[in-house]
Amino acid sequence: MFRTTASYFPRIGLKREYKQNLESYWEKKISKEEFVSNMQEIQKHRLDVYSKSGLDYIVCNDFTYYDFMLDLSFMFGCIPERFSHIQDELDLYFAMARGDSKAQAQEMTKWFDTNYHYIVPEFDGHFELKNNTVLKNWLEDKKLGYDTTPVIIGPFTFISLGKINDNNKWLKPSQTKEFRSLLLNVAKQYNTLLIQLQENGVRRICFDEPAFVLDYDKSFLKDIFDAYEIVKKNIFLDITLNSYYESLSYFNEIIENINFDTLGLDFTFRENVENVIKFGLPKDKKLQIGLIGTRHPFKDNLNEAKQLIGLVQKKLSLSSDQMILSTAGPLMHLPVSLELENFDPKISNKLLFSKEKLQHLNLLKNILNGRSDYDFSDEQLEKDENYEETLLTIKKLNPKRAHPFKLRYIEQVKSLNLPKFPTTTIGSFPQTKELRQKRSQFISGKISESEYNQYINDQIKYIVKLQEDLGIDVLVHGEFERSDMVEFFAQKLEGFLCTKHGWVISYGSRAIRPPIIYGKVKRTKPMTIKEIVYAQSLTKKPLKGMLTGPITILNWSFTRPNVPKEVIAYEIALALKEEVMDLQKANIKIIQIDEPAFREGLPLKESKKKDYLEFASKIFRFVVEDVDKLTQIHTHMCYSEFDEIVNYIYEMDADCISIEASRSKGDIISSFEKFKYDHAIGLGVWDIHSPRVPSVEEMLEIAERSFMYIDKNLFWINPDCGLKTRKYEEVIPSLKNMIEAAKILRKKYGEKIEGVL
Numbered sequence: 001m002f003r004t005t006a007s008y009f010p011r012i013g014l015k016r017e018y019k020q021n022l023e024s025y026w027e028k029k030i031s032k033e034e035f036v037s038n039m040q041e042i043q044k045h046r047l048d049v050y051s052k053s054g055l056d057y058i059v060c061n062d063f064t065y066y067d068f069m070l071d072l073s074f075m076f077g078c079i080p081e082r083f084s085h086i087q088d089e090l091d092l093y094f095a096m097a098r099g100d101s102k103a104q105a106q107e108m109t110k111w112f113d114t115n116y117h118y119i120v121p122e123f124d125g126h127f128e129l130k131n132n133t134v135l136k137n138w139l140e141d142k143k144l145g146y147d148t149t150p151v152i153i154g155p156f157t158f159i160s161l162g163k164i165n166d167n168n169k170w171l172k173p174s175q176t177k178e179f180r181s182l183l184l185n186v187a188k189q190y191n192t193l194l195i196q197l198q199e200n201g202v203r204r205i206c207f208d209e210p211a212f213v214l215d216y217d218k219s220f221l222k223d224i225f226d227a228y229e230i231v232k233k234n235i236f237l238d239i240t241l242n243s244y245y246e247s248l249s250y251f252n253e254i255i256e257n258i259n260f261d262t263l264g265l266d267f268t269f270r271e272n273v274e275n276v277i278k279f280g281l282p283k284d285k286k287l288q289i290g291l292i293g294t295r296h297p298f299k300d301n302l303n304e305a306k307q308l309i310g311l312v313q314k315k316l317s318l319s320s321d322q323m324i325l326s327t328a329g330p331l332m333h334l335p336v337s338l339e340l341e342n343f344d345p346k347i348s349n350k351l352l353f354s355k356e357k358l359q360h361l362n363l364l365k366n367i368l369n370g371r372s373d374y375d376f377s378d379e380q381l382e383k384d385e386n387y388e389e390t391l392l393t394i395k396k397l398n399p400k401r402a403h404p405f406k407l408r409y410i411e412q413v414k415s416l417n418l419p420k421f422p423t424t425t426i427g428s429f430p431q432t433k434e435l436r437q438k439r440s441q442f443i444s445g446k447i448s449e450s451e452y453n454q455y456i457n458d459q460i461k462y463i464v465k466l467q468e469d470l471g472i473d474v475l476v477h478g479e480f481e482r483s484d485m486v487e488f489f490a491q492k493l494e495g496f497l498c499t500k501h502g503w504v505i506s507y508g509s510r511a512i513r514p515p516i517i518y519g520k521v522k523r524t525k526p527m528t529i530k531e532i533v534y535a536q537s538l539t540k541k542p543l544k545g546m547l548t549g550p551i552t553i554l555n556w557s558f559t560r561p562n563v564p565k566e567v568i569a570y571e572i573a574l575a576l577k578e579e580v581m582d583l584q585k586a587n588i589k590i591i592q593i594d595e596p597a598f599r600e601g602l603p604l605k606e607s608k609k610k611d612y613l614e615f616a617s618k619i620f621r622f623v624v625e626d627v628d629k630l631t632q633i634h635t636h637m638c639y640s641e642f643d644e645i646v647n648y649i650y651e652m653d654a655d656c657i658s659i660e661a662s663r664s665k666g667d668i669i670s671s672f673e674k675f676k677y678d679h680a681i682g683l684g685v686w687d688i689h690s691p692r693v694p695s696v697e698e699m700l701e702i703a704e705r706s707f708m709y710i711d712k713n714l715f716w717i718n719p720d721c722g723l724k725t726r727k728y729e730e731v732i733p734s735l736k737n738m739i740e741a742a743k744i745l746r747k748k749y750g751e752k753i754e755g756v757l
């Protein structure tokens, strides 16, 4: 009989109860007891969903108060010295995640290629199982009558994704000689944990090892095998070794050298299917087949799934008892449930959120076990549009502006009358409480469209005047009409669906609501012209038209699994291209196309990175290739890891790019040591993620450091990112300092752009 399992049902809650509970506790609006009991309620609900959807193996320990990597750090005693002043356990736990008045929070970073962020463990070489929360969670479920299977991040992933301090520099363990000892030491603690579980009656455990899909060095395999020997010492539990987000690297070596009972694979990656067929499985092992996609909210094709499972079963001569059906990865990357949405049934018929994915998994099981007379004809209905032709068109594209940068830029500068060190901002200005109130009043129909538009126009008027008064050179309209830089476009384009409650955790209590691209993307009307043209009409200074780039819209949305991402990006790019040309027609001289998620789509496997990066920069060029020589194209990115991508960013051929530099304390500047970037660039001089007002001197320091690698004639002065999360009290003095810094630089290095150009 085929059985099922799944894990990481989204903890956010249908109505974001998790967020509410956390934030109420942080704001001291509820007591600790209330907080804990609310969390237990959410956990119970999770169990309920699992059991009602017919899962055979219900997991535990896939719930957390903040982050599961943080849970491991906490449990294994990886608690940095700087938090030693905190007595209360829960305070300590949250301080590690969020910092307190005395100690800085631990670093947070992107989890694989998802939009989830985890708290980076800090290692000092010592591990000690302090508090067996896995057992605690299991016992709680047991009290409720469930014999659950704990799921836990495995030792290789835990160590690989942490960091270790080496002479005041943080390094990845794999970059140091400590890697083996860290891994073996933590393995002992995992072993202690397993022994305690075993003694208390636990029968199965699942190790999630997503880091097994990364391109790590082969020489680490021996360390991994030795670590798992230690983990398994005197352990009789049934062990699942699970991986996802890509195909398992070193497939054959792993299956031959680690003593597991069940191997979990993400079958949405063809390489996994090929490998399992090629190498088979050691005798008596079970296979956990992850086929229900968790990276997209679309219905999985059960007919294809059935055939694929049949094929694997035959090739490996497995009995159905040896096959466990599962979701392809953690469910937490999907929203909770469709039940509160109000979609057109034609569309919602194609969709599944987490709860519905579990039902779909159950359906697949019933089909395979012969207990369902499911009608497969439905599966063929929605064959996606023919994209082969589009793929061919994309392949043939070779977008290029008519004039090289050097010819364009000097003329742009002249016609825009830009001084040396032009000052600008990234686009958004503070989204005040009043603004958000007006927006929700408008959405709920309490105020009319014209009243709302009038309010937005008043804001634009205010911000244009403010920027003029401050003496900024290139103005923006403030983005007041946009709640979110992707959702705004999603609401205007055809083919997109915006949800009301489709929240997905990004980190801690913060959740995002990705739009769903369910059909062909099309622009039916201008999207940004009205506000931009109005703003430009208020000033003689150049004002930037603001767009979100194709790669960012793509990467921050859900897409259909059966259409190549390139095709969807191309459709978005076509829409943006029309918008760009309309902005130009409306006499807008500078157009900024933000690509903050450019790096985010980077594939996990080295071998796939080049194609992605080449495509990403090509599609950007495609959007802007037809603009005039005098139209200045800007782009913006806000992260500091540039090393492996800087040449592709150069290939985008934007006239000017603004990027983050101050948050990373100028580390990014070193990327330009190796790569001569000779287009205009604004390395952010003000960290907008902090409420602090930076001094003129700090800003000058970042600028001066940049001049080691970047021509002064190409240097712009701007913040790290948009100002929407800041308050005017911080924004105004900071901008004043920024203008002052530019003035000082001009005094020192001249007023006019000249020289190398």
Ligand code: MET
Pocket: 426, 427, 428, 479, 485, 546, 594, 596, 636, 638, 721, 722, 723, 724
């Ligand atoms: C995350 S990048 C944000 C860019 C956008 N133009 C803004 O200023 O908010």
Ligand SMILES: [Zn+2]
Pocket: 426, 596, 636, 637, 638, 720, 721, 722
């Ligand atoms: Zn940004």
